[in-house]
Amino acid sequence: MKPVRSAACLAVGSELLGESALDSNSLAVTRLLLRHGVVVSEKRVVGDDEGLIATAVSELLERCDLVVVTGGLGPTVDDLTRRAVARALGRQIRSDALVEGWVHERYASLGRKMPEVCRSMAEVVEETRPLRNLTGSAPGIYAEVGEAILVALPGVPHEMEPMLERELVPELRRRAGGLLGAHRTLLLGGVMESEVEGRIRPLWDRLGRESLTILASPGVVRVVLKVVTGGGDASGRLDEMEREFRDVLGDDVAGVDVGGLQEVVVGSLTSRGETLAVAESCTGGLLGASITDVPGASVVFHGGVVCYSNRAKESMVGVPGDLIERHGAVSEPVARALASGVRVRFGADYGVGITGIAGPGGGTPEKPVGLVHWAVAGPGGVEHRQKVFGGGRAAVRTWSVNAALDLLRRTLVACEGGGTGGAAR
Amino acid sequence: MKPVRSAACLAVGSELLGESALDSNSLAVTRLLLRHGVVVSEKRVVGDDEGLIATAVSELLERCDLVVVTGGLGPTVDDLTRRAVARALGRQIRSDALVEGWVHERYASLGRKMPEVCRSMAEVVEETRPLRNLTGSAPGIYAEVGEAILVALPGVPHEMEPMLERELVPELRRRAGGLLGAHRTLLLGGVMESEVEGRIRPLWDRLGRESLTILASPGVVRVVLKVVTGGGDASGRLDEMEREFRDVLGDDVAGVDVGGLQEVVVGSLTSRGETLAVAESCTGGLLGASITDVPGASVVFHGGVVCYSNRAKESMVGVPGDLIERHGAVSEPVARALASGVRVRFGADYGVGITGIAGPGGGTPEKPVGLVHWAVAGPGGVEHRQKVFGGGRAAVRTWSVNAALDLLRRTLVACEGGGTGGAAR
Numbered sequence: 001m002k003p004v005r006s007a008a009c010l011a012v013g014s015e016l017l018g019e020s021a022l023d024s025n026s027l028a029v030t031r032l033l034l035r036h037g038v039v040v041s042e043k044r045v046v047g048d049d050e051g052l053i054a055t056a057v058s059e060l061l062e063r064c065d066l067v068v069v070t071g072g073l074g075p076t077v078d079d080l081t082r083r084a085v086a087r088a089l090g091r092q093i094r095s096d097a098l099v100e101g102w103v104h105e106r107y108a109s110l111g112r113k114m115p116e117v118c119r120s121m122a123e124v125v126e127e128t129r130p131l132r133n134l135t136g137s138a139p140g141i142y143a144e145v146g147e148a149i150l151v152a153l154p155g156v157p158h159e160m161e162p163m164l165e166r167e168l169v170p171e172l173r174r175r176a177g178g179l180l181g182a183h184r185t186l187l188l189g190g191v192m193e194s195e196v197e198g199r200i201r202p203l204w205d206r207l208g209r210e211s212l213t214i215l216a217s218p219g220v221v222r223v224v225l226k227v228v229t230g231g232g233d234a235s236g237r238l239d240e241m242e243r244e245f246r247d248v249l250g251d252d253v254a255g256v257d258v259g260g261l262q263e264v265v266v267g268s269l270t271s272r273g274e275t276l277a278v279a280e281s282c283t284g285g286l287l288g289a290s291i292t293d294v295p296g297a298s299v300v301f302h303g304g305v306v307c308y309s310n311r312a313k314e315s316m317v318g319v320p321g322d323l324i325e326r327h328g329a330v331s332e333p334v335a336r337a338l339a340s341g342v343r344v345r346f347g348a349d350y351g352v353g354i355t356g357i358a359g360p361g362g363g364t365p366e367k368p369v370g371l372v373h374w375a376v377a378g379p380g381g382v383e384h385r386q387k388v389f390g391g392g393r394a395a396v397r398t399w400s401v402n403a404a405l406d407l408l409r410r411t412l413v414a415c416e417g418g419g420t421g422g423a424a425r
Numbered sequence: 426m427k428p429v430r431s432a433a434c435l436a437v438g439s440e441l442l443g444e445s446a447l448d449s450n451s452l453a454v455t456r457l458l459l460r461h462g463v464v465v466s467e468k469r470v471v472g473d474d475e476g477l478i479a480t481a482v483s484e485l486l487e488r489c490d491l492v493v494v495t496g497g498l499g500p501t502v503d504d505l506t507r508r509a510v511a512r513a514l515g516r517q518i519r520s521d522a523l524v525e526g527w528v529h530e531r532y533a534s535l536g537r538k539m540p541e542v543c544r545s546m547a548e549v550v551e552e553t554r555p556l557r558n559l560t561g562s563a564p565g566i567y568a569e570v571g572e573a574i575l576v577a578l579p580g581v582p583h584e585m586e587p588m589l590e591r592e593l594v595p596e597l598r599r600r601a602g603g604l605l606g607a608h609r610t611l612l613l614g615g616v617m618e619s620e621v622e623g624r625i626r627p628l629w630d631r632l633g634r635e636s637l638t639i640l641a642s643p644g645v646v647r648v649v650l651k652v653v654t655g656g657g658d659a660s661g662r663l664d665e666m667e668r669e670f671r672d673v674l675g676d677d678v679a680g681v682d683v684g685g686l687q688e689v690v691v692g693s694l695t696s697r698g699e700t701l702a703v704a705e706s707c708t709g710g711l712l713g714a715s716i717t718d719v720p721g722a723s724v725v726f727h728g729g730v731v732c733y734s735n736r737a738k739e740s741m742v743g744v745p746g747d748l749i750e751r752h753g754a755v756s757e758p759v760a761r762a763l764a765s766g767v768r769v770r771f772g773a774d775y776g777v778g779i780t781g782i783a784g785p786g787g788g789t790p791e792k793p794v795g796l797v798h799w800a801v802a803g804p805g806g807v808e809h810r811q812k813v814f815g816g817g818r819a820a821v822r823t824w825s826v827n828a829a830l831d832l833l834r835r836t837l838v839a840c841e842g843g844g845t846g847g848a849a850r
Contacts, residue, residue, distance in 0.1 A: 017465045018640035018647060019456040019610070020685065022447045024819075031444045040442045042477065045468040052467065059484065158785075158817035185444070215443035222443055260445065278731075280710075284717025288710025288731040295785055295818060297709070303737035305730055306703070306713040312728035312771055316741070346737055360720055392583040393720060394449075 001147060003176040006041045007033050008060040012072035012081050013155060014047035025070045028161050034183045034224065035257065036172045037234075038066060039213075048072060053084030061088070061148050068164070071155030073138040075118045081152050085141055086125045089150075096124040099139050106137045131167050135159045142167060184238045186245060188221040189254040189261050189406030196221050199248055207241070218395045219402025220261060223249075254409055261405035262290045262297075268412045269300040269350075276408075277346030278304035279317045279338035281329065282356040282372065287401045302346040307338070317341035317353075328367065330355050335373035336382045343377045350411070351377040352404050356389075358396045370396050374404040376411045383411055426572060428601040431466045432458050433485040437497035437506050438580060439472035450495045453586050459608050459649065460682070461597045462659075463491060464638070473497060478509035486513070486573050493589070496580030498563040500543045506577055510566055511550045514575075521549040524564050531562045556592050560584045567592055609663045611670060613646040614679040614686050614831030621646050624673055632666070643820045644827025645686060648674075679834055686830035687715045687722075693837045694725040694775075701833075702771030703729035704742045704763035706754065707781040707797065712826045727771040732763070742766035742778075753792065755780050760798035761807050768802045775836070776802040777829050781814075783821045795821050799829040801836045808836055 009030070011023035023045050030040045041064060046052045053072065060067045072081030086093045100122035107114040121138050124130045131140030131151075136159035141152040151168055153160040188196060193216035197204075200223070204212060215222040225241045227234040246253055255264040269276055280287045288304045291297050307313040310329055314321050318341040319334055327333045338353025356372030363369035368388055375384040385407055389399040434455070436448035448470050455465045466489060471477045478497065485492045497506030511518045525547035532539040546563050549555045556565030556576075561584035566577040576593055578585040613621060618641035622629075625648070629637060640647040650666045652659040671678055680689040694701055705712045713729045716722050732738040735754055739746050743766040744759055752758045763778025781797030788794035793813055800809040810832055814824040 014638060015640045015642060017455065017468065018638075018642075018649075019452055019459060020645070020647075021640070021642045022449060022452065023468075024447060027444055027447065030442065034444060041472060041474075042481075043442065043448075043468075043470040047466060049466075056467075156816060157819065213439060213443075215440045215446070217440060217443075217446045220445070222445070224443075277737075282717075283714070284722070284726075285705075285710030285713025285715075285729065285731065286717075288733075289708070289714050289822075290710075292707075292709025292711075292731075292733065292783075293819075298733055301709075301733050303731040303733040303741065304710065305741070306710065306717075306728040308713075308717060308723055308726050308728040309771075312702075316728065316730070316770065345741065346734075358717075391581060394582070394718075397714075 001175045002065075004038050004065040004149065004172055006064045007038050007066040007068060008042040008044065008064040009040055010053075010056050010060060010067060010069045011043075011045045011155070012048065012053055012069060013045075014078070016045045016071075017047050023070075025155060025157060025160055028157060029068050029070070029164065031259070032161075032164055032169070033066075034185065036169060037176060037183050037226075038172065048078040048080055050080040050084045050087065053080060054087040057085060057088035057150065061145050061150060064148065066149045067151070068168075069150070069152040070160055073121070073140065073152060073154050075115070075121050075138070079120075082123055082125060082141070085128070085143070085150065085152055089125065089128075089143060089145060091126045091128070093123050093125055095119070095122050096130065099124055099130045102132050102139060103137055106133070131163055133159050133163060135162060140167070184225045184242060185257050186223040186225065186242070186249070186253050187255045187258055187261070187264070188223065188249060188252045189219070189402065189409060191221055191252050193221050196223070196249070196252075200245065203244055203248060211241070218389075218391065218398040219406070251410065251413060254406065260290070261402055261409060263294050265405050265409050265412070266291060266294040266297050266300055268409065270296070272412070274349040275300050275302055276350045276352070277302045277342045277348040278352040278354075279307055279313075279342035280304060280354045281307055281313070281338070282358040283354050283397050283400050284308060286397050287352065287354060287404060290401050290405070302348050305342055305345070313338065317345060330357055330367055330371060330373060332373050332375075332384050332386065335375040335386075336377070336384055339375040339377035339382055349378065350408060352408055353377070354400050354404050356396065356400055358393045358400075360393060372396065372400045372403070374400065374407060376404070376407045378411055378415070380411075380415060383407060426600045427490075429463050429490040429574065429597055431489045432463050432491040432493060433467040433469065433489040434465055435478075435481050435485060435492060435494045436468075436470045436580070437473065437478055437494060438470075439503070441470045441496075442472050448495075450580060450582060450585060453582060454493050454495070454589065456684070457586075457589055457594070458491075459610065461594060462601060462608050462651075463597065473503040473505055475505040475509045475512065478506060479512040482510060482513035482575065486570050486575060489573065491574045492576070493593075494575070494577040495585055498546070498565065498577060498579050500540070500546050500563070504545075507548055507550060507566070510553070510568070510575065510577055514550065514553075514568060514570060516551045516553070518548050518550055520544070520547050521555065524549055524555045527557050527564060528562055531558070556588055558584050558588060560587060565592070608652075609650045609667060610682050611648040611650065611667070611674070611678050612680045612683055612686070612689070613648065613674060613677045614644070614827065614834060616646055616677050618646050621648070621674070621677075625670065628669055628673060636666070643814075643816065643823040644831070676835065676838060679831065685715070686827055686834060688719050690830050690834050690837070691716060691719040691722050691725055693834065695721070697837070699774040700725050700727055701775045701777070702727045702767045702773040703777040703779075703829075704732055704738075704767035705729060705779045706732055706738070706763070707783040708779050708822050708825050709733060711822050712777065712779060712829060715826050715830070727773050730767055730770075738763065742770060755782055755792055755796060755798060757798050757800075757809050757811065760800040760811075761802070761809055764800040764802035765807055774803065775833060777833055778802070779825050779829050781821065781825055783818045783825075785818060797821065797825045797828070799825065799832060801829070801832045803836055803840070805836075805840060808832060
C-alpha cells in the first residue's frame, strides 16, 4: 500500500446547510491529518439524503486516498450514513451481535437501558470493520476500497476525534513506512501574506512549489513545510527546512504545529508562571473567548473587561475621562490606558487593551472603519500598535484579536532576552 | 425558466483547506438564498487547482439549479476560478475593454494606478456576463448553463454579498414569478431538537415532509417553513403556517427570519431603550462577542466582565467571597450574584451571569463537566437556570451563551406582559 497523501472530508447533516452552522469537524480532521503528512484537498457538506451521501462518497473515493465522513451515524431515521456507505460500496447491511454488545455496554455504563431505536446502530456494512466508540454510542465504519480508505465517524467532536486518532493514525503510519509526519506548520503572527511570500520566494523557488503551502487568515499566516518523498529521515529534513525558514522569518515565527496564537501565549505564560488580563472594546469579548478556547487557560488568565461604552472604560478599567474626551475612545492613549488599567485592576502580570472601529458604521475621515489601536502593558512598560484593517466587521475583529495576541507574544519573547520564538515549540 | 429551488456553494481557496479557516461565506449565501426560497443542498471547498475547480463546477451544475462559487477571482497566479469556469463550460477566455475600464476606475477611485498584474481581472469567459464589483476590484461571472445558473464572486465578504444581492436576487425573483420568498424561519430558543420534533409532529404529518426543515445547533433550533408551490399567495400561506406553528410552540419562538438570539435581544433592548451588561466565567467572553457581533449593539450593550478567576468575580463584579467559598464558583448563588453585580457595576437595566465547567478538566461527581448555571437580573428580580450540557468544551460554551441569551429574551418578553415573542419579528 502506498502512503496516504490526499484526503477529503465529507460532513453529513442538514443542520450544516443552514444559516448558522459550519462543518468545524473538518478543522480537527485536517489538523490531525496534516500532522501525519496528509493534505485535505476537498471538503464537502451534504444533507441527510442517502443518495446524495452515496454519490459524494463514490466521487471522493475516486479522487482521494482517504475519505473521512462525519455525522449521520446516530439512531434516528435521519441518520443515513450507514445505508449510504453500503450503497456507495455496493455492499449489504446486516446486524451484528458484537456491535450491539458495544452499544448495550455503553448505555449500561451510563446506568441506562439501550432504547429500542438504538438497535439500528448495531447494523454494519458487510466487508467493513466496525469502529468502537468509547465516548458515545454510535459506532463508526472503516473500509478499504481498492487502495483508498473510507472512515465514517459520528459527528460529535469528542467522539469523532479520539476514534480518528485511535483507528486511523496507526494505518497512516503503517502505510507511510513508520514515518510519523512529513509536514510541519510554522505559525506566523503580525505579518501579511503577500509580505511573507516575498521574503520566502528564494527558498520557495529552490525547494519547489510542492514543498510548501501558505495558508492565510486574518492576522495569522501558516507556512506548511512538506517533505514530499517519504522515508526515515523526513524528520531530519523538516528540521533543516525549519531552520532555513526561521533564518528568513526570524521572530515572526510564533510557534510550530500549534492551533493559534492564543495557544502560544497561554503556553508561554504557563511556563513562566505569569498571568494576564484583557480590556477590549471593539472585539467585545472575542479576545477573552479566544484565550479561553485553550483548555487550561484558567491557570494564567484572570479575566477581562468588555468596555463597550466610554463609561465602562472609565469605571471598570480606570481610563481617565478627560483622556477619552481629548483623544477619542479609539486612540493610542486610550489603548495604553486600557492595557495598564486592566493589568492593575486584575492584579495580573500583563494587560492587553484593544479599541477600534469594527464598522460598518462609526467611521470618520480621520478615523475610518477598520482603525484599531492595541497595547500590551507588562513589567517592562507599555507597547502600542495601530492599523486600519479591511474586510468588514468580522474580519476587523479577528484581525484585532490576533494582532493583540501577537504583540503580547512578542513582548513575552523580548522579556526572555530576544529569543527566536523557539520556546513556543 | 422554472423557479430556482436548489443551490450549491463552492468555495475556492487553499487557505480554506487548512487547520483554521472555514468557508463562512456560505452562511451569508445560504441566508440570502433561503430568503428567496432556495435551499442549499450541498457545499464544497476546493483548493487553488484549475482541474479540481472545473470538475466541481461541472458536477454541481448537473445536480443543482444554481451554483454559487466564491473566491479565486483575484489577480495572482493562484486565482484560477475564471479559467476553471471557462474549462467547465467549454468556452474561451478573452480580455474585455469594458471590464478593464471597471478595474481602472476602481483603482482611480482609490487614487491609485491599476497594477499591471490586475489586467488578468479584465479577462472574461465568452458567453457569460461579467459582474461589476463596486466595493473591490475583482469582477464576477454570471452564466446560464441550460436551465441552471452559475455565479462566481470574489471571496471577500463585503464584495461578495452586495454583488449577490444586486446581480442574483432579481433573477431569482423573475424566475419565481415575482415571488419575494417562499421560506420563513422560526428561531426557537431554550428547546431541544427532539422535543420540538415531538411537539410539531402532527403539523408535520399534516403539511408534509417537504414543507419544513428543522435545523439544530447548540442552544437554538430553527424551523424553516416552506411553501412548495410558487404563486402570489405564498406570503399569505406562510402567515397561516406561522400562526399554526406559533399556536404549538408559543413563547419558544424567539424571532422570525433573524440571525440568532443575540439579534433578537439587541433588537428588543433597542426598541425598549434599555441596556445590558454581562459577567461571564466559563464562556470567557463568548457572550459579549456574540452580542457585539450585531452591528449597532453599542446602543444597548455597556460591556461585561470576563471573571475567569474567583478573585475577579469578587473584585470586578462584587460577588461575596464567602458565597464562592460556601457554594463553589459554579453554583446558583454565584450565578445570581454575577448577574446582579454586573448590572449594578455597569449601571445597566439588565445583567447576565454565567458560570460553569466547560471541560475537558475540572469536573467532579457532584459538579460534572458541562454543568452551567446562568442568571438574568432585571428591574423585576433575578431569574436562574442550570443544566448539564454535553458535546465537549466548544459545544458547552455555545450552549451556555444561547441559554443565557434565551433567558434574557424571555425575561424581556415577560416584562412586556407575556407576549408571544411577536415583537421580535
